[in-house]
Amino acid sequence: MSDDFERRLPHAEESHAMTAQDLKAAFAGESQAAEKCLVFAAQAEADGFPNIGRLFTAISFAETRHARNHLRVLGGVQRTVDNLQVAFEGESFEIDEMYPAYEEIAKLQGDKQALRSFRYALKAEMDHKRMYAQAREAAVGGADIAGESVSVCLVCGHTVIGDLPDKCPVCGAAKDQYRTF
Ligand SMILES: [Fe+2]
Ligand SMILES: [Fe+2]
Numbered sequence: 001m002s003d004d005f006e007r008r009l010p011h012a013e014e015s016h017a018m019t020a021q022d023l024k025a026a027f028a029g030e031s032q033a034a035e036k037c038l039v040f041a042a043q044a045e046a047d048g049f050p051n052i053g054r055l056f057t058a059i060s061f062a063e064t065r066h067a068r069n070h071l072r073v074l075g076g077v078q079r080t081v082d083n084l085q086v087a088f089e090g091e092s093f094e095i096d097e098m099y100p101a102y103e104e105i106a107k108l109q110g111d112k113q114a115l116r117s118f119r120y121a122l123k124a125e126m127d128h129k130r131m132y133a134q135a136r137e138a139a140v141g142g143a144d145i146a147g148e149s150v151s152v153c154l155v156c157g158h159t160v161i162g163d164l165p166d167k168c169p170v171c172g173a174a175k176d177q178y179r180t181f
Contacts (some may be wrong), residue, residue, distance in 0.1 A: 001061050014032070015073070015074070023070045023073055023074045024074065026067075026068075026070045027067050027070040027071050027074065027076070027081060030063045030064070030066040030067035030070065031063075031064075031067045033060075033063040033066060034060045034063035035059075035062075037056045037059050037060030037061075037063060038056070038057065038060045040056045041053040041054070041055075041056035041057045041060065044056055045144075047117070054066065063073045064111065072169045073141075076143045080086070080139050081136060081140055083136055084136035084139060085136060086133050087128075087132045088129060088132040088133055091125045091128045091129035091132060092129060094125045095122060095126055096119070097128060099118050099119075099122040099125070100122075101106065102114075102118045103115060103118050103119065103122070106118060119139060119156075119170075120156035120157055120158075120170060121157065121169060123156070123158065123170045124156070124157040124158055124159050124170070127158070127159050127160070128159060131159070131161065148161050148162045149180045149181065150180070150181045151162070151164055151178040151179065151180040151181070152178060152179050152181070153168040153171060153173050153177060153178055154173070154177050154178065154179055155168065155173040155177055156168060156170045156171035156173065158170040158171065160178075164178055164180075
């Protein structure tokens with residue numbers, strides 16, 4: 001897959017403030033649309049419409065092109081050490097502020113499913129934060145991280161480097177419920 005076209009897009013150092021806000025909003029919207037289309041594609045397949053599934057999958061891919069273009073024009077893609085810092089800060093915000101606050105509200109409202117969804121995410125973000133910090137440390141020194149596998153629980157998103165646990169420590173899913181990268 002070639003990202004040459006994206007790379008040719010200019011950075012947005014001269015974007016007007018309002019256009020920068022618009023690019024951010026469009027990036028968020030297109031990213032959401034892409035993910036939604038993938039979930040809809042899986043549902044279409046489960047419902048017995050494989051070609052509608054394929055249409056959703058293709059359009060999801062188109063939405064990712066739009067999202068990437070917006071992000072690049074925004075100047076949101078930098079060197080890997082800087083991208084790792086941005087990713088680290090994103091996880092920190094989710095861990096320290098966003099999910100704890102969301103959890104409190106869900107608790108207050110007795111919304112158990114929302115609470116579980118937030119908990120699953122919060123647990124994984126803690127691992128992601130640590131992984132980004134270690135990766136950044138390596139990258140700052142000019143080194144890549146070790147070539148170990150990275151696996152993700154398909155149910156809750158628990159993320160682990162190296163050996164898989166017998167079952168997911170967060171949601172209890174079996175070992176075969178992980179996807180390995
Ligand atoms: Fe994360
Ligand atoms: Fe899990």
